[in-house]
Amino acid sequence: MVKGAFDGVTVLDFTQGVAGPHASMLLALHGADVIKIEPPEGDWGRALGELKGDHCAHSIAFNRGKRSIALDLKSPDGIAVVKKLAAKADVVMESFRPGVIGRLGFGYEDLKKINPKVVYCSISGFGQTGPYSKRPTVDGLIQAFSGMMVMNKMPDGTPWRQGMIAVDVTTGLYTFQALAPAIMRQFRFGEGCYIDSSLMRAAAAYQGAKLMEWVFSKGNPPVLYMPAGSYKTANGYIMLSAMRPHHFRLLFELIGREDIANDPDLQSHDNRIRNAAKIIKALNETMPQKTTEEWIEILQPKDVFCERVNNYTDYLQHPHVKATGAVDWIEQDGMGALPVANIPGLPRASEHPPQQYAPHIGENGPEILRELSYSAADIDAMLSRGGVRAPAPAVKAAD
Amino acid sequence: MVKGAFDGVTVLDFTQGVAGPHASMLLALHGADVIKIEPPEGDWGRALGELKGDHCAHSIAFNRGKRSIALDLKSPDGIAVVKKLAAKADVVMESFRPGVIGRLGFGYEDLKKINPKVVYCSISGFGQTGPYSKRPTVDGLIQAFSGMMVMNKMPDGTPWRQGMIAVDVTTGLYTFQALAPAIMRQFRFGEGCYIDSSLMRAAAAYQGAKLMEWVFSKGNPPVLYMPAGSYKTANGYIMLSAMRPHHFRLLFELIGREDIANDPDLQSHDNRIRNAAKIIKALNETMPQKTTEEWIEILQPKDVFCERVNNYTDYLQHPHVKATGAVDWIEQDGMGALPVANIPGLPRASEHPPQQYAPHIGENGPEILRELSYSAADIDAMLSRGGVRAPAPAVKAAD
Numbered sequence: 001m002v003k004g005a006f007d008g009v010t011v012l013d014f015t016q017g018v019a020g021p022h023a024s025m026l027l028a029l030h031g032a033d034v035i036k037i038e039p040p041e042g043d044w045g046r047a048l049g050e051l052k053g054d055h056c057a058h059s060i061a062f063n064r065g066k067r068s069i070a071l072d073l074k075s076p077d078g079i080a081v082v083k084k085l086a087a088k089a090d091v092v093m094e095s096f097r098p099g100v101i102g103r104l105g106f107g108y109e110d111l112k113k114i115n116p117k118v119v120y121c122s123i124s125g126f127g128q129t130g131p132y133s134k135r136p137t138v139d140g141l142i143q144a145f146s147g148m149m150v151m152n153k154m155p156d157g158t159p160w161r162q163g164m165i166a167v168d169v170t171t172g173l174y175t176f177q178a179l180a181p182a183i184m185r186q187f188r189f190g191e192g193c194y195i196d197s198s199l200m201r202a203a204a205a206y207q208g209a210k211l212m213e214w215v216f217s218k219g220n221p222p223v224l225y226m227p228a229g230s231y232k233t234a235n236g237y238i239m240l241s242a243m244r245p246h247h248f249r250l251l252f253e254l255i256g257r258e259d260i261a262n263d264p265d266l267q268s269h270d271n272r273i274r275n276a277a278k279i280i281k282a283l284n285e286t287m288p289q290k291t292t293e294e295w296i297e298i299l300q301p302k303d304v305f306c307e308r309v310n311n312y313t314d315y316l317q318h319p320h321v322k323a324t325g326a327v328d329w330i331e332q333d334g335m336g337a338l339p340v341a342n343i344p345g346l347p348r349a350s351e352h353p354p355q356q357y358a359p360h361i362g363e364n365g366p367e368i369l370r371e372l373s374y375s376a377a378d379i380d381a382m383l384s385r386g387g388v389r390a391p392a393p394a395v396k397a398a399d
Numbered sequence: 400m401v402k403g404a405f406d407g408v409t410v411l412d413f414t415q416g417v418a419g420p421h422a423s424m425l426l427a428l429h430g431a432d433v434i435k436i437e438p439p440e441g442d443w444g445r446a447l448g449e450l451k452g453d454h455c456a457h458s459i460a461f462n463r464g465k466r467s468i469a470l471d472l473k474s475p476d477g478i479a480v481v482k483k484l485a486a487k488a489d490v491v492m493e494s495f496r497p498g499v500i501g502r503l504g505f506g507y508e509d510l511k512k513i514n515p516k517v518v519y520c521s522i523s524g525f526g527q528t529g530p531y532s533k534r535p536t537v538d539g540l541i542q543a544f545s546g547m548m549v550m551n552k553m554p555d556g557t558p559w560r561q562g563m564i565a566v567d568v569t570t571g572l573y574t575f576q577a578l579a580p581a582i583m584r585q586f587r588f589g590e591g592c593y594i595d596s597s598l599m600r601a602a603a604a605y606q607g608a609k610l611m612e613w614v615f616s617k618g619n620p621p622v623l624y625m626p627a628g629s630y631k632t633a634n635g636y637i638m639l640s641a642m643r644p645h646h647f648r649l650l651f652e653l654i655g656r657e658d659i660a661n662d663p664d665l666q667s668h669d670n671r672i673r674n675a676a677k678i679i680k681a682l683n684e685t686m687p688q689k690t691t692e693e694w695i696e697i698l699q700p701k702d703v704f705c706e707r708v709n710n711y712t713d714y715l716q717h718p719h720v721k722a723t724g725a726v727d728w729i730e731q732d733g734m735g736a737l738p739v740a741n742i743p744g745l746p747r748a749s750e751h752p753p754q755q756y757a758p759h760i761g762e763n764g765p766e767i768l769r770e771l772s773y774s775a776a777d778i779d780a781m782l783s784r785g786g787v788r789a790p791a792p793a794v795k796a797a798d
Contacts (some may be wrong), residue, residue, distance in 0.1 A: 003588050005580030030580040049612055050621050057615050061608035130723035141706035144638035150710040151562045154553055159629045159636050159708045163550045164609050173572040178744020180579035181404030181429040189402050197743035201725055204740035209460035210563050211738045213448055214711040216456050222449050230558045237558050239543035307540035309558045311549040312613040324529035326600055339610045341603035344596035345577020
């Protein structure tokens with residue numbers, strides 16, 4: 001078993017949804033003990049889609065390797081437990097609306113007093129300051145706000161939203177990008193810090209090169225290649241990308257369209273951009289004449305960039321995906337085998353227990369309370385008062 | 400000045416394009432000394448779009464904070480220099496086609512012999528093993544391969560490719576996610592490792608929850624909210640997201656469409672999904688009657704999730720973006736002021752010199768050679784033999 005980079009690091013994680021949980025999961029998978037503090041009704045991210053008990057695909061995907069305790073943060077018991085946990089945490093993460101955690105008494109300024117080396121990370125939609133800071137938001141609205149929907153616009157110019165919570169997932173990666181070095185600084189230099197991460201900033205950083213290009217080109221970013229896009233074939237779609245200039249001629253010769261390969265209007269990059277309609281029309285005429293696989297057999301050996309447009313079933317069943325172990329199939333709680341995409345730099349999920357299980361609401365509460373030296377009687381009393389929610393009996397039975 | 404997490408860490412970076420350079424830039428911005436080894440003609444990522452000398456927006460965006468040396472890896476001088484650099488590097492990164500770096504004599508197995516604690520990271524399209532491993536690829540083809548284009552499909556079902564090199568940028572984040580903990584392990588435990596990062600794996604990890612959801616739902620992932628999407632207004636587009644059930648009624652009451660709010664066919668989530676066409680038709684009729692700003696003034700105070708669909712100009716000029724310093728404007732080499740999106744967890748670009756400059760081809764070659772104890776005469780001889788490319792005179796003059 002490889003030693004985890006963050007072995008021995010304790011993370012107190014109040015975040016809900018996807019962005020924060022994604023970041024804290026990566027800490028957990030690299031060895032940290034991530035204690036997920038949930039409200040008694042559970043993280044709202046547990047209901048992003050079809051439910052399987054108290055989970056959905058998103059909550060499983062982004063909460064593996066953690067332990068959960070469900071606390072009512074307005075109850076004296078809940079507050080007492082958080083105080084004990086916060087005093088010993090190396091990292092604290094929260095995603096309440098800006099200002100809320102301070103009113104609960106667990107803001108950065110509060111915790112720094114009892115825990116001066118703490119790495120404290122807030123994750124929000126628009127950041128902790130500025131006129132929009134308290135505005136509620138969700139992934140799709142930041143796709144709109146950040147320019148991403150215009151960047152992703154359809155051929156007729158209509159702004160288009162990606163069919164996944166792309167900004168949330170990306171914010172998880174940028175937040176991990178902030179946290180991992182902060183923990184390294186804590187370790188090397190004994191320094192804590194405050195991190196103000198947000199969907200807005202992560203979306204902008206993700207599109208950083210596009211923002212520069214937009215300004216370079218005064219709002220008219222150049223088309224890089226023509227053609228580059230997906231075209232209908234006899235049985236699906238093929239993606240074509242004529243990246244190098246010689247690919248253009250080669251592609252049209254290989255598909256039997258010498259008229260286009262030799263068209264005097266299409267012999268330079270600029271001309272191909274200007275007369276793109278001609279190119280697209282020819283591909284729409286010719287590509288449906290063979291299957292995707294037939295085209296790939298013609299184009300691929302000549303190094304013309306092309307790829308079958310796969311859906312997730314195609315991807316999961318692809319021989320290369322299978323041969324390389326890019327995806328492992330994991331069983332959790334009788335939900336059936338679920339695909340787990342293996343993350344670069346981590347052991348395979350099938351060989352790494354933390355990747356195989358996301359906790360139920362409050363599942364680890366009693367054990368976490370015992371570690372805080374609460375007696376069995378104390379714990380029973382807290383559970384019965386309701387400030388700490390007891391794990392569901394079904395969960396206990398499955399233990 | 401904050402101490403960098405990776406201060407004192409030396410990175411030998413052979414990667415080109417976007418994915419590898421993005422990851423190594425994040426190491427540089429967190430303090431590492433990243434030595435970018437380029438071929439004499441420069442990283443091909445310098446030509447991804449409109450040229451500004453030997454740069455484009457992408458090469459500036461993803462190569463800040465590094466130093467560059469341009470070497471001919473087939474020349475004896477180039478090989479001798481790499482040998483010296485490799486012996487002292489803490490991290491080595493490469494993105495050649497699998498197998499190439501081994502033939503050059505700088506594969507993981509070679510370097511481990513002279514540098515047993517090295518963290519070695521290969522970045523490729525399809526990974527180092529499996530039937531597709533040597534297949535050349537680019538961002539758009541992995542969007543096709545990974546299912547991303549189907550996930551991002553247009554309303555008529557046509558697979559749609561994002562208008563940016565989304566997988567490359569994401570692979571940079573996942574690769575940093577692998578490298579930062581690997582450096583932490585090297586530091587804590589004296590352990591090196593090999594990381595096989597790829598566009599294919601990063602794309603799958605990014606879509607990990609969607610893959611699970613696809614399998615959960617047998618290929619029919621549920622629609623989360625209806626409506627959720629962008630609609631034309633009198634002067635642009637507005638993004639609407641009726642996340643909570645009560646938002647549906649509120650939205651249609653506020654826009655004066657009680658007929659829809661009260662429609663018996665639309666009173667449950669399932670019914671709204673089933674009769675989505677009715678909802679979309681009503682929004683297409685009504686939303687063009689006012690401007691985006693007028694609608695937001697009506698909807699926002701009642702907490703109906705809505706946002707203006709911005710392009711990058713709107714984003715850069717937005718009062719909240721300006722008030723929070725989400726973007727700084729940086730000058731490089733007379734290219735004019737360029738927007739730099741401030742990355743969570745890093746100092747602001749305007750206060751952090753490494754974020755303000757990406758090197759020209761081979762710009763730091765002579766200084767890097769001096770640090771390796773080559774004499775002035777040796778350096779001149781190497782430059783004149785051409786194994787090390789001299790920095791362009793214009794660049795020297797600008798120093």
